[in-house]
Amino acid sequence: MYKYIIRRILVFIPMLFALTIIVFGLAQLAPGDALSGKSLADPNVDPEIYEQQREALGLNDPIYVQYWNWISSAAQGDFGNSLIFNGRSVMELIEARFANTLYLGLFSLAITIIVAIPIGIYSARKPYSMLDYGATGFGFLGLAIPNFFFGLIAIYVFSINLGWFPSQGTLSSPGVSGFDAFTDRIHHMVLPGITLGLAGTATYMRYMRSEVLDVLGSDYIRTAKAKGMSERNVLYKHTLRNALIPIITLMGFEIGVLLSGAVITEQVFQYPGLGTLFLSSVMNRDFPVVMAIALILGILILIGNLIADILYSIVDPRIRYD
C-alpha cells in the first residue's frame, strides 16, 4: 500500500512539470500582456512608463528565459509577485482565497451528500413512488438550472425578500471573531453552498438510486434476504457498501471540480475564492498567479484521485494495491 502511494506521488512530479510547461506556453501565446490592459484604462499615463515596467519585470525577455526564471524560483517555493495587484505576492493572494474556496467546497459537498444519499437510497427502495418521481424531477431541474440563475433566485428570495441569509461575502463585518465568526461564516455559506451543490446533488442522487437498485437486484442480496437477515441489515451491511464504490470515484474527481469550478457561483455571491481570482488573472494575463493556481489545482486533482483509489481498497476488500 505505502509503496503504491509513493509510486503514485513520484509519477506526479513529471506530470506537474509537464503541466507547468503547457500552462506557461498557453499563457504566453495569448496576445497582450499584463500591462497592455492597464494602459487603456488611464490615458493620462505616458505609455513609455509601461514600457519601462515591462523591461523591469522581464516581460520583454524570451519565453524560455521567463520560464526558467519562474520555475527556478517556484522550485524554491517563491511564486513571485502578481503583475496586476501591484507588487503583492502570489502566495499571499492565494492563501486567503484558498481557505474560502476550501470551506465552501467542503460545505457544499456535505450538503450534497447529506441530501443526495438518503434520497437516492429511499427512491431506490421505493421506486416509482411519489418521492421517487419528485426526486427524479428535482434531479433534472437541478441539472438543468444554470448556477448563476439559481444563485440569483436564491438571493432574491432568501436574502432580499425574506432576509434569512446574507447574499454577499463570507462574513458580515471584519470585526467578528471566535465562535461568532464560525456561525457567521456558515450563515454566509448557506446560499452559495446550496447553489454550488445543486448540480452535484442531482448527480449523486441519480447515481445512488441506480446503484442501489442494481445491487438490490443481485443474487447475494436475495441470498441474504432468504437467510432471514433483517431489511435494515441487508441495506446497511450489504447493499450500501457495494453501492458506494462509484460514488467514491465521483467524489475523488469532484474535489478538483469543487475548487476550480465555482467561478460563477463565487461571482454572484461575491465570495472571494480561487475561482474568481483564477478567472481575473487569466483575463489580465497575470501569469505568476495563473501558474501558481494551475499548479495547486493540478496537485489537488491528483491527490483527489489518489484518495479515491485508497478509499476504494477500504470499501472493497477485493481491491489490493501493491
Next chain:
Amino acid sequence: MLKKKWLLFFVLMLSVGFVLAACNEDDSSKEKENKTQAEGGDDGASGEPQKGGTITGAMDTAPAGVFNPIFYEESYEANILDFTHESLVSQNKELEFEPHLAKEWEINEDQTEITLKLEEGVKWHDGEEFTADDVVFTYKAMSTPGYIEAGGIRSSEYAERLLGYEEFSKGETDEFEGVVAEDDYTVTFKFTEPNVTILKDVGFSIIPEHIFGEVPIDEMPEHPATLNPGEVIGTGPFKFTEMLEREQYVLEKHADYWKQEPYLDKIVWRVVDQSVMLGLLESEEIDFIADPSGVPAPDYETASGIGHVEIIEQPDFGYQLMGFKINHRKDADVEAGKIEPDNWVPNEDMSEQKVRQAMAYAIDREALVDNLLYGHGSVINAPIAQQFWAYDEGAATKYEFDPEKAKALLDEAGYKDTNDDGFRETPDGKEWVVNLNYPTGNKLREDSAPILEKFLEDVGINIDLRQPKEMTAYQEELEKDNSDWDLYLLGWSLGSGDPDPVGLWNATAPYNYSRWNNEESEKLLKEAVKTPEAFEQEYRAKKYSEWQSVFSEDLPALLLYAQNKIYAHNKRLNGINPMPYSYNNEPENWWVSE
C-alpha cells in the same frame, strides 16, 4: 418510519417551493415597492446635520489592495484613498483649482515657480503634524530612480516637469531641486519650463514622510503602510481602519480632521455583485451606489422607483468613439516601437476625408443615446470633456443624422454602386469592404457595433463586422497597426485636471490610434500651451475651440456618445455633493437622519 418519510417529503417540498416562492415573492415585493413610493413623500433631508451613524456603499469589484496614492492604479482603490488622503489644491464644480491643504499660493511671472502656504495644525491620522516636508517627500518619491520599475505610473503626469527631474530620476544627482520646503508651512515647486498646468501639477495626494521616509522606493508597494488597514496614514477626514479583503473596507472618522470633525462615525464599502446591487439598495443593506460604475442606465427606472432612493445624474468624463484608421504604420516601425508620422502609409479610403464625414452623417447618434443609454448620455462632437471651460460645442461640426447627405458625400468622393449589388464600389471600380473592429468588455459598446453596421450599410457601405476580441488582445492589435483595420471602437475616460487633448490626438501620441496627422491640429495644440500667452485661460480656450473645429471637420474619429454617471443613495443620507469628477467629495459633511 413515518417520521422519516415526512422529513424527506419536507426536503422535497422545500426545493420545489423554491421556484414557486421566486414567482410569488416577485409580486409581493412590487406591491411593497408601490406602497413605499406612495408614502415616500417626505425624504427627511431637512434639518440640522446629526452626528454619528454608519453608512454602507457598494462597488462591484474589489480594490487591488494598494492603498498608497503614489502606487495605486484603479478607481476602486481611489474609493478608499479619496477619503483618506488629500492634496494641496482641489477642484470645484467649474473645475477651477481651490485651496485645500494649501491655503494660498503665489505664482511667479513666467510660471516656473509656485509658492504655497500650507494650512497649519493639520494632523496625520497617527497624530503627527503635516508639514512642507511631507509635500517635498511625496514628489521626491515619484522622482526617485526605480519608482517606475517598482510599479509607479504617476511620474509623467506630476513629476516630469519639475526642475532637475531628469538628473534626479536617473540617479545622476542626490539633490532634488524640484520641490523645496521654505519653512514648515511654505513650499515652493520649481519647474524646468514655464508651466501652463502648474496648479494641476501641484495637486497630487500627499503621503507622510514620517512613515515612508526611510523606506526604499522598491519596498514601498509592499510596505505595511501601503497594504494594511490601520497602518495606512493620510490627512483625510476618514481613516482606513479595517478590512475583510475583497469584501468590506471600513473607514472610520478622523476626529482631529483639520476642517471639522466628520459627522459620520463610519463609512463601509462593500463589494457587491452588480446584479444584486439594486436589490440591496432597496432592502437598505447598502446606502449608496457611486463610482466607478454607478447604476446601469437600463436600471434607472427601477432605482428611481424605490421610494427611499434619491438619484443624482451627471455627465461622465469620457466618451466612446468610432475611430478611422487614417494611416497604418510600417512593419519596421511597429517592431521598433517607433511612431514616425513621416513613415506612415495612408489607409486607402479611410484617409479620404469625405468618406469619414459621410459615415458621420450616416449614423444616428441621438438614437444610440436614446436606445442604448435610455437617454442617459449625450452626443458630443469634440473630444474634450464637456465639463471643461475648453469644450466648445459651437465650434464643432455637428454631423446630425442625414443619410441623404452621407450618400451625396460618398457620390462626390467617387464611391458609387457600379454593379448594382446594393453596395458602393471604390472610385476605381473595385469591391469596397470596410472592416469594423471592436472589443468585448463593455456591454453597451458591444451592442453598438451591429447598430453602427446597419447605419453604414443603409447608405451603401459594405461593412465587415469582425468578431469582437477580448480587450487585451484587441489593444495589442489596435496599437500594432500594421494590419488592415479600418474602423475601431474604443472608449476613453479623461482626467479632470486639464483639458489638453494632446496625449490622445497629437500625431506622435501613442494613443492616437487613428494615426491622425494634421498640420493644423499639431500647430494649434502647440500654440494652446505656448507661454506666456497660455497663462491666460481665455487664450487657451480660443485655441482649443479652433482645434475642436479642425478635429470635427477632419474627423479622425466619430465621437459616439458620452455616458452619464447615475448615482443612487438612500434618502437618509444627507450632504452628498458630488463633484463632476468624483462622488467622494467632502465626506466630512455627509450625515444620516434617523
